[in-house]
Amino acid sequence: MNQSANDFLTDECCQAGKGKRLCLVSDSRATVSPTADQFARWLVKDGWDVTLLDLAPFQMSASDKPYAVVLLAGAFQERNNYAPTQSLCAYHWLKENVSDVIIFQHGFGSGYFCCVAKELGLAFATTTLVAMADDPYFCWLEESRRFPSFDSFRTDSEIDYFERHTIAKADGLLITRSQTLDWMREAGWLVDGVRPALLGADAGQPIGKWLTQIKAKTKVPQNDVPFISVCVTASSNVRHLRELLVSLRDQTNYNFELIVVDPLEAQADIDAVRDEFLLAFGERSLLWIKRAGADVGLLRNEAAQRASGSYVYFLDEDDVVLPAAIEVLQNCLCFASVDILTAVAGKHTNCDNTITAVARFPAQAHPDKASIAVGWIYYGANIATGVAVNVVGNECSLFRKDVFLALGGFAPGAGDAGYRLLLDAVNRDYKIHVMPEVLAMNRRDKNGRILWNENRFKDDIATLAALANFLPVDLRSILLPFRSFNNERKTLTRFPQATQKDLNCVAMPPTAFAPSCIDANAIVRVVLCADDGFLKQASVALASLLCSMTSKIEVYLITTMGEANIARISAVAEHFGCALKVIAVDREREEKLPASTMWGKNSTAPYWRLWLPDYLPELDRVIYLDCDLIVRRDLMELWSFDLGTQFVAACRDPIGFDVPGLAQDCGGDYFNTGVLLINLAQWRKEQISAKALAVAADFEAQNYSYQFHEQSPLNKAINGRWTVISPTWNYNDDICNKAAYFNLDANDLAQISEDPAIYHFRTNKKPWFPDFPVGMPYGREYRVYEKLVSKLLGE
Numbered sequence: 001m002n003q004s005a006n007d008f009l010t011d012e013c014c015q016a017g018k019g020k021r022l023c024l025v026s027d028s029r030a031t032v033s034p035t036a037d038q039f040a041r042w043l044v045k046d047g048w049d050v051t052l053l054d055l056a057p058f059q060m061s062a063s064d065k066p067y068a069v070v071l072l073a074g075a076f077q078e079r080n081n082y083a084p085t086q087s088l089c090a091y092h093w094l095k096e097n098v099s100d101v102i103i104f105q106h107g108f109g110s111g112y113f114c115c116v117a118k119e120l121g122l123a124f125a126t127t128t129l130v131a132m133a134d135d136p137y138f139c140w141l142e143e144s145r146r147f148p149s150f151d152s153f154r155t156d157s158e159i160d161y162f163e164r165h166t167i168a169k170a171d172g173l174l175i176t177r178s179q180t181l182d183w184m185r186e187a188g189w190l191v192d193g194v195r196p197a198l199l200g201a202d203a204g205q206p207i208g209k210w211l212t213q214i215k216a217k218t219k220v221p222q223n224d225v226p227f228i229s230v231c232v233t234a235s236s237n238v239r240h241l242r243e244l245l246v247s248l249r250d251q252t253n254y255n256f257e258l259i260v261v262d263p264l265e266a267q268a269d270i271d272a273v274r275d276e277f278l279l280a281f282g283e284r285s286l287l288w289i290k291r292a293g294a295d296v297g298l299l300r301n302e303a304a305q306r307a308s309g310s311y312v313y314f315l316d317e318d319d320v321v322l323p324a325a326i327e328v329l330q331n332c333l334c335f336a337s338v339d340i341l342t343a344v345a346g347k348h349t350n351c352d353n354t355i356t357a358v359a360r361f362p363a364q365a366h367p368d369k370a371s372i373a374v375g376w377i378y379y380g381a382n383i384a385t386g387v388a389v390n391v392v393g394n395e396c397s398l399f400r401k402d403v404f405l406a407l408g409g410f411a412p413g414a415g416d417a418g419y420r421l422l423l424d425a426v427n428r429d430y431k432i433h434v435m436p437e438v439l440a441m442n443r444r445d446k447n448g449r450i451l452w453n454e455n456r457f458k459d460d461i462a463t464l465a466a467l468a469n470f471l472p473v474d475l476r477s478i479l480l481p482f483r484s485f486n487n488e489r490k491t492l493t494r495f496p497q498a499t500q501k502d503l504n505c506v507a508m509p510p511t512a513f514a515p516s517c518i519d520a521n522a523i524v525r526v527v528l529c530a531d532d533g534f535l536k537q538a539s540v541a542l543a544s545l546l547c548s549m550t551s552k553i554e555v556y557l558i559t560t561m562g563e564a565n566i567a568r569i570s571a572v573a574e575h576f577g578c579a580l581k582v583i584a585v586d587r588e589r590e591e592k593l594p595a596s597t598m599w600g601k602n603s604t605a606p607y608w609r610l611w612l613p614d615y616l617p618e619l620d621r622v623i624y625l626d627c628d629l630i631v632r633r634d635l636m637e638l639w640s641f642d643l644g645t646q647f648v649a650a651c652r653d654p655i656g657f658d659v660p661g662l663a664q665d666c667g668g669d670y671f672n673t674g675v676l677l678i679n680l681a682q683w684r685k686e687q688i689s690a691k692a693l694a695v696a697a698d699f700e701a702q703n704y705s706y707q708f709h710e711q712s713p714l715n716k717a718i719n720g721r722w723t724v725i726s727p728t729w730n731y732n733d734d735i736c737n738k739a740a741y742f743n744l745d746a747n748d749l750a751q752i753s754e755d756p757a758i759y760h761f762r763t764n765k766k767p768w769f770p771d772f773p774v775g776m777p778y779g780r781e782y783r784v785y786e787k788l789v790s791k792l793l794g795e
Contacts, residue, residue: 109162121335667720
């Protein structure tokens, strides 16, 4: 039941706040009753020592005011007025100017960072934080018959996020009308954990006694001090690396270990740095690993796997951490159980890229700098805004080690891998916090809160892939506005009326056709087929698969390899925490198969996939992958397609229409067999293996020109009973000019080409061939895995 301020109107309560300090955070421009001035005067009358922290960009007349006034905009340099900056500045002023009670009134979302700081034990241990939610922003939008426009959506969703989370974390709640509380509950706000009071009809009555009865949620350490493994990846600048290591050496708390992964070739200058800091840290607390030429994401993953701490904290070599950074992190972990903890990033005085500071704070923790400049403000798990800009955090974050490993680590080759990893963590309901303190100064930054890639369409759509497992199919059309972004004009415009093809093929890349509902607990089962001659290629495909998977996975290998090579490829799987399930090929069956010499390789291996229903009798479905490909995204979405009574889900192969009569001879359409989601149960029931092998024998007898191993026989045996999937699951540049064949326009296919889920080297241009063209798409990405695999195979 709501408590009314009128319940406390006794004679003795008029001095309830006597001698106590109260800060009212409000906007003096607001016309909603009560105004900031009215409310401040009532509080003074009630005995409080009141300071008004004014959110307005200019100060109203200060004459004849019985309370102090501080202009927030005047307290910090280069401050702008968007919600995260406003809340961050309010926190930094309030923590230095201690109050017994803080009330966030007009613009009550400005209390967000204060509430986060209190939860993390950073400040306000004995301060009561109260939100006065007289007019929630989205409530006002509804009553005004307004809907967030494309131009204002980012700001609107930020304000809503800050308001909702301020209410959920505050010690107390004041409202001016009971309908507000009803609206909050209907909107799903977490209001049951706070004690609301209704400011009565005569709002001039004192509320001081109520405020004194709202006790601050005192924060005390709940956990033991954790041991942290700091993981650093070096690249090319030895001077920067040394400055970072010096800042770690000079930490106020030394209860951590340091792991440096050095991808450089052996050279005197970096070896000298290594020797210097091995002496400074000691071998017990510094592990230096050399991995020449490896991908940064893979280096970070390796550092995490080698870490002995329960938490891993990632830093880039061009960062400099403030002296108390590790101590602050450990203290926060003692107060709050979090899975991921990141922080607001500061701008290094020697920043390589010019950024406009949105605020500057005094730098007590870093005396050699006059102030700390902040540009791009992260604030947490806001999915609504996160699909447009990165507000979640960056890769220089602290992860609980088991959570990081469960997420699958950083994807290789992606500049925004940290952002996508954090967004995926939010989707999986891991606890993530962004502390409103600067822990590290970055030399590199971006100009504003944008994504990494210059192609906004690619970034927006790629980001949405992290939401695919959680968004019902019927709601995917709400993502269509992102497709309307015009990179030339840098504006958002309304998307024209969508066709069914748009809804199915564009709203939710990377797949062009909506899958069934995804079971987040499902196990994706993948099979590879390879002989001794394909050990290296199979290992590369396997490494790319395991690096890209965040879902649970089982991997099967159908092979004729000898024991030594089976042990080597199994070691590759074990490196990524996967136990490879090996199944030996039936030699008697193999002898009856035709050996193909396509691409200079004499092998029966392409036909082994036809026997998968027999080799995997306990399974009803499996994903088959060729070994001449790299997997670049989690396969859970592909795994979740509803096959019904279809035999496979596959990607079209344009060769079916390039060769006259080929598609027509195979049921009217033609698929590539390099990536298949196979309905093993239906396949067994209708004996597809036997039918396909019979067709293959007939083709051999007729010297059929376009057999392509088992591909044409399997197409003919299935005879059109297969589900078409997006070319993102089996992409190669030979299809880049054939958008019409996939029922896509050229722009759609171009977007898929920039970030396919699987890239298949399915022509005669193989990255292990000596004549593989320099600059061929995804060749460099293949080389990254190839170098890693070479080391794991002992080559």
